[in-house]
Amino acid sequence: MPGILLRDAGDGIRILSIDNAAKKNALDNALCGELAEKVSSLAADKDARVVIVTGEGGAFCAGADLPDVFGTMGDDINDIRDHLGDVVYQSFLGLRELKMPVISAVEGPAVGAGLNMALAADVVIASPSADFAATFSRIGLHQGGGCTPLLVETLGRQRAMKLLLEGGRLTGQQAYDLGLVAALADDPMDAALELAKTTADLDPRLARNIKTAVKLASESGFDAALQFETWAQAYTATQPGIQKMIAKLSKKK
Incomplete structure (x- = not known):
């Protein structure tokens, strides 16, 4: 059954993971609600020193489950906006509000909302073959979930604009070369744990x-x-x- 896993890796290290392998860890409404709850519990966890965000089964997050997220909101723009902001976006953008450092370990697809969630972390570690994709415009959908400021922050205005207009995608290597990713590793989770242990040793x-x-x-x-x-x-x-x-x-x- 799909869910959000929160594990204690010891020494103040917490691992937050999406487990929806059948859909490459796409986020539906239920998972967004559960993710928001887990992030809130991390905010209240006085023993947590660092958080690693990842996905199960070789995928980070394939974005929003569009039929579930958009197919259940009706056609009132205000209702849709409120649901997106309060339920969908806040589920992963809450990571930016955590006081402790957050590391994302990205393997496989990080698409749409998955891209946003990866970039909501303080440090992104990815495999060279990871797939960072801002494909909103390809389906006629405006980007959301903080995608615009997150891309401008990491890529700069012109490169962000180009990627969004093209509905483009970057491999982990390309993302590293452009500054979207802090480090490359064949096993991003191992590399994230190594950085997490260093961070956990700090006051x-x-x-x-x-x-x-x-x-x-x-x-x-x-x-x-x-x-x-x-x-x-x-x-x-x-x-x-x-x-x-x-x-x-x-x-x-």
Whole structure:
């Protein structure tokens, strides 16, 4: 039976996975609801230090299950908009709101909503043969779910525009070459776990503050990020580990 899996991998690492192999992990309304619940539980999980998002059976997520998602909403534009924003989009965009770092491990298709979900993570690790696809325009559908800002953020305005107009797709290698993906790995899950273990070893507050600083730099500009990181660096400078290191270095002078 399709579902959203949430596993504790130890050391504060959580693995969130779509299990709908028969449809290459496409998201229907029920799975969107379950995904939103799991993301909410992660937000409340005080022991979670890092989250890995992936899909079962060699696919990340083939997008929305269109007959289920769009075929049940009627024809009132306001009702459709509300359902898309409150149920469908929020299910995966909630990942961006998590305070801890989020890593997506992408193998196989990441199409439409699946592309958005992959890019909602802080770091994307993919196999060279992964399939990142923004094929909305090919079926006459405007992109949604944050696809526009996510692509502009990662590819830049012109490349995002070209991909959306073409309804195009990128292999993992192409996505890496264009900056959509942070790293390539034959086994993205293993690589994601390695990064997750490194992240989990950090003071959780340090990891959260690194994420906040990067987000501010991306969304609010240099001055906002500088102001935050000045405070965050001052905070870490008062911590015992740094204090001991400074004392040790001072004795060597």
